[in-house]
Amino acid sequence: MSMYFYTVKCMLLDMEDSKFCSSCGRSVEAGMQFCPQCGMVISGSAADVEFKERQQEFNKAVGMVRRNWLIFLLAIYAIPVIITTIVALVDASNIANSIWVSDEFQKWITDHGYNYTKSDIQGFITTAAGLGLASGICATVSLVFVYKRRHWVIAVATCFIAAFLCFWSFFGIIIGILVGWMLVVSRDIFEDES
Ligand SMILES: [Zn+2]
Structure with a gap:
């Protein structure tokens, strides 16, 4: 009977003190950092903890690079668009006039049989x-939230809205969707979401 208890005790101690390699399944003693059979890092060992810390630091550094790229892409879109559209809104009447008086435009509306007036052209410019x-x-709102690393959902939503609002520009919408997708997969760089 005492032998039986001894065996059970040994089995229990063994289960507590030794682990198994997650790669090859060989049993490893407590305190071992690497599996003597396949060289795999033993889960929970000092080497494993250090490896995971390094990995986290690396992921954080990669996240920061991605964040800087997102800020750069949003800025090179938003800044020229805001400046040119404000200029176009202020100067819509003159732009419409210069389009109106061009021979190519007059030929184009005659060829297509359109009845556009000068104020229609101004209306199109103002709308666009x-x-x-x-x-x-x-895009600027999205940029601010990426910069602050807060409110991932708002950053993603405003980026996609920015893309769809420039549906009249093929490249604008393609780049907007690509940046939006980059934001979707970059949830980890946002402090409140990770
Ligand atoms: Zn192993």
């Missing part, structure tokens, strides 16, 4: 510039 300005402002 207004949408562009709203798009640039949305």
Whole structure:
């Protein structure tokens, strides 16, 4: 009977003190950092803890690089768009006038049989510039939240709204969707979400 208890005790102690390699399954003694059979880091050992810390530091550094890229991409879109659309809104009448008087434009409306007036042209410019300005402002809001690393959902939403508001520009919408997707997969760089 005492032999039986001894065996059970040994089994219990063994289960507590020794572990198994997560890679090859060999049993490893407590305090071992690497598996003597396959060289795998033993889970929970000092080497494993250090490895995980290094990995976290690396991921954080990669996240910061991604954040800087996002800020850069949003800024090179938002700044010129806001400036040009404000100029277009202020100067819509003159721009419409210069388009109106061009021979190519007159030929184009005659060829297509359109009945556009000069004020229609001004209306188109104002609408496109207004949408562009709203798009640039949305991209700026997204940029601010990326910079602050807060409110991932708002940053993603404003980026996609910025993309769809420039539906009249093929490249604008493609780049906007790509940056939006980059934001979707960069949730880890936002402090309140990770
Ligand atoms: Zn192993």
